Amino acid sequence: MTGTLYGLGIGPGDPELLTLKAVRILNEVPVLAWPAPLEGDGMARGIAAAHIPPGRIEIAIRMGFTVDRAGTEAAYDRAATEIARHLEAGRDVAVLCEGDPFFFGSFIYLFARLSNRFPVEIVPGVSSIMAAGAALQAPLCAWDDGVAIIPATRSESEIEALLSASDAAAIMKVGRHLPKVRAVLERLGLWDKARIIERVGLPGQRIFHPGAVTELPYFSIILVHRRGQAWL
Amino acid sequence: MTGTLYGLGIGPGDPELLTLKAVRILNEVPVLAWPAPLEGDGMARGIAAAHIPPGRIEIAIRMGFTVDRAGTEAAYDRAATEIARHLEAGRDVAVLCEGDPFFFGSFIYLFARLSNRFPVEIVPGVSSIMAAGAALQAPLCAWDDGVAIIPATRSESEIEALLSASDAAAIMKVGRHLPKVRAVLERLGLWDKARIIERVGLPGQRIFHPGAVTELPYFSIILVHRRGQAWL
Numbered sequence: 242m243t244g245t246l247y248g249l250g251i252g253p254g255d256p257e258l259l260t261l262k263a264v265r266i267l268n269e270v271p272v273l274a275w276p277a278p279l280e281g282d283g284m285a286r287g288i289a290a291a292h293i294p295p296g297r298i299e300i301a302i303r304m305g306f307t308v309d310r311a312g313t314e315a316a317y318d319r320a321a322t323e324i325a326r327h328l329e330a331g332r333d334v335a336v337l338c339e340g341d342p343f344f345f346g347s348f349i350y351l352f353a354r355l356s357n358r359f360p361v362e363i364v365p366g367v368s369s370i371m372a373a374g375a376a377l378q379a380p381l382c383a384w385d386d387g388v389a390i391i392p393a394t395r396s397e398s399e400i401e402a403l404l405s406a407s408d409a410a411a412i413m414k415v416g417r418h419l420p421k422v423r424a425v426l427e428r429l430g431l432w433d434k435a436r437i438i439e440r441v442g443l444p445g446q447r448i449f450h451p452g453a454v455t456e457l458p459y460f461s462i463i464l465v466h467r468r469g470q471a472w473l
Numbered sequence: 474m475t476g477t478l479y480g481l482g483i484g485p486g487d488p489e490l491l492t493l494k495a496v497r498i499l500n501e502v503p504v505l506a507w508p509a510p511l512e513g514d515g516m517a518r519g520i521a522a523a524h525i526p527p528g529r530i531e532i533a534i535r536m537g538f539t540v541d542r543a544g545t546e547a548a549y550d551r552a553a554t555e556i557a558r559h560l561e562a563g564r565d566v567a568v569l570c571e572g573d574p575f576f577f578g579s580f581i582y583l584f585a586r587l588s589n590r591f592p593v594e595i596v597p598g599v600s601s602i603m604a605a606g607a608a609l610q611a612p613l614c615a616w617d618d619g620v621a622i623i624p625a626t627r628s629e630s631e632i633e634a635l636l637s638a639s640d641a642a643a644i645m646k647v648g649r650h651l652p653k654v655r656a657v658l659e660r661l662g663l664w665d666k667a668r669i670i671e672r673v674g675l676p677g678q679r680i681f682h683p684g685a686v687t688e689l690p691y692f693s694i695i696l697v698h699r700r701g702q703a704w705l
Contacts, residue, residue, distance in 0.1 A: 250603070257494040260484070260599065264493065341599075341613075343606035349615045349704050356610065363607035365599045367492065367573075371482070374575035375595035378588065381573075383581045385627055387635050390620035399638075403619050406634040472581050 244328040246359050247335040248342035250366020251289045254442030258367045259292060266335055267292045272327045274300040275337040276347050285337040321354035328359045341366045369441055370411040373462040377436045380472045382409040393418035401425045409466040416459040436464040476560040478591050479567040480574035482598020483521045486674030490599045498567055499524045504559045506532035507569040508579050517569040553586040560591045573598045601673055602643040605694040609668045612704045614641040625650035633657045641698040648691040668696040
């Protein structure tokens, strides 16, 4: 009997936003893996720390913040090999995933490498876009709104096409792309309606008024709705 | 001191997908409100039932499934009046919300009526689209994908515009709109890549192959990705 690979959504940052199921699995599996920077524990382990019992085997999947595609692939190849050894020995392995494992989650790299050989179970988690709406007290969408989720890395014309086709949007990982994102939102008359938050659910969370923002870190989200605050 | 109004995300259906925070608040607040059909407890209370302590004051917000806009507004007016009475008396009130309160949640009707008079706290929850990806073992999106969330009630041209601008999509509440949705997906060469699920996380959950589906209930979701199963 091989072990089961769990993609474990641990939510956007607040340790109280883990699900009961995620906490149960953390208490049942013998092996945990988590993405991490080159040194230290990283964000995912920090979120789950209070719920990790002592004595677990832990695998750090280490990667620099600006690593290239080849480096990323090599890091996940190594992690998949190490995880596979435990699964082959019949030990369940849970991979800690910030937010939801299948919503822009780096777990997908391991899923692509291991799901053809081992049973996989995904435990969905609270996404940062839901946490952003909650923290901003701004409904993301209602009724029959069309919604776009847009990584700010996309080109100006791609961002504009998605915004133009939707009623509401969440623009993720704004960071250094703020001038481009702002230009599109201003052209569409949406900048004044933007709700802006950085580090949602994490220490140092901050909310900005569109008139007061000059730069944003990587972990920042802009929510925008055509109807502004007329939610319904 | 007035009470606090909680919009309490309770996730997509599995009682184990409540967050620790939602369970804590269910144990702390004296008054609960939940959307319900004309008779019986309804889905939201059913999901949270195992975590509701005895002795709570409970308010059923009753509504027929096909009620019109005026009837909806009147039902929420009545519920807001009843909830406001408890908040004015200093009692906290938690409104049970399937999925996430601010992601197509009916809680937004109460938020619009009460947030200018009482403190509100939103507890984000796991959305049905995240649960659909988990159950289908289908990553919703990765990398810098643009994502569209599309209510199937929208017109064929609106659905096509959103799908054309995005890499991945979740089409919600398909039900009787299946022929229209299918026509658009076939025209865009995406139907064969569709992943289809009904009643995700609820009793009677079923998964369909695109070749085998002829009709779907209201609570059904189609996930589709341009890259098919080449997730990354």
